Amino acid sequence: MAFSLIAFCFGDLSYIGFFNLIAEGSQVSNTSLLGLFDFNYFLTDFFNYKLISSFDNSFFFHKVVFLFGSQIDVLFLIGLFLIIGAFAKSAQFGLHTWLPDAMEGPTPVSALIHAATMVTAGVFLMIRCAPLFVIDVDLSLILIIIGSITAFFGASVAASQFDIKKIIAYSTCSQLGYMMVACGVSAYDLAIFHLATHACFKAGLFLCAGLIIHSLGDEQDIRKMGGLIRAMPLTYLAMFICSFCLGGLPFFSGFYSKDAIMEASLSFDLLG
Numbered sequence: 001m002a003f004s005l006i007a008f009c010f011g012d013l014s015y016i017g018f019f020n021l022i023a024e025g026s027q028v029s030n031t032s033l034l035g036l037f038d039f040n041y042f043l044t045d046f047f048n049y050k051l052i053s054s055f056d057n058s059f060f061f062h063k064v065v066f067l068f069g070s071q072i073d074v075l076f077l078i079g080l081f082l083i084i085g086a087f088a089k090s091a092q093f094g095l096h097t098w099l100p101d102a103m104e105g106p107t108p109v110s111a112l113i114h115a116a117t118m119v120t121a122g123v124f125l126m127i128r129c130a131p132l133f134v135i136d137v138d139l140s141l142i143l144i145i146i147g148s149i150t151a152f153f154g155a156s157v158a159a160s161q162f163d164i165k166k167i168i169a170y171s172t173c174s175q176l177g178y179m180m181v182a183c184g185v186s187a188y189d190l191a192i193f194h195l196a197t198h199a200c201f202k203a204g205l206f207l208c209a210g211l212i213i214h215s216l217g218d219e220q221d222i223r224k225m226g227g228l229i230r231a232m233p234l235t236y237l238a239m240f241i242c243s244f245c246l247g248g249l250p251f252f253s254g255f256y257s258k259d260a261i262m263e264a265s266l267s268f269d270l271l272g
Helices: 002-009 013-024 028-054 057-061 074-089 100-104 107-115 121-128 130-135 137-158 164-184 188-215 233-247 253-267
Strands: 063-065 071-073
Touching: 071 074, 074 121, 074 130, 074 137, 107 164, 107 188, 121 130, 121 164, 121 188, 130 137, 130 164, 137 164, 164 188, 164 253, 188 233, 188 253, 233 253
Parallel strands: none
Antiparallel strands: 063 071
16 A cells, blocks of 8 residues: 555645655654654563563562652553554544644555554454453543544544545544444444444545545545536535434434443543
């Protein structure tokens, strides 16, 4: 995919900033986040190495001195560092700043990384780490709080954008918040269900957006679009259906997965 992306962008000056961001970390915020993620992965690998090399399950429940002399379970620290990595990968609130800068690539690549491979990897990691959240409810609480904030924040920011690709990208951020909440309330099957339905309609939205952008001469400002139903009726219909799925309207795929997550959240007892 990387070589395909380079071949697509070769010779196009508009993508120079995109590759500078990837190669050099040109923005301070993204560079700082990169350092944070590297430190986070180092600590997680360290604790996992200690656990594997000791062959002693009691290591999970040892306490270590953390900030200001406080003592925290190793189990909680491992889960916390994994959560931070997943939040960065899935563009959760506070660690989402890389998302707008990733929109310079071609739209088919955006469809792939937003629907199937890249941003959903954080959710899959949380599902695979389910036993940690069953043992320590504090980790589940973090998932619920940050996921809820992200779901509201992503939808709110998307409503204020004019770039058609950024609107869809921030809606991805919001939907990933739903999935994180599902993991927090131990509804891992629903998280996978919404991940699958989201992959289908989000890929459709990005591909339709790509058709529109290409047909309008690389124009991405929705304020300059209108009346496309006459020129592109099939694209209009496909985007209409995918938008209904994203909005969770009844009898569309998004309705069944999102409504199930809301129902599970309402019936979840954190202390139970």
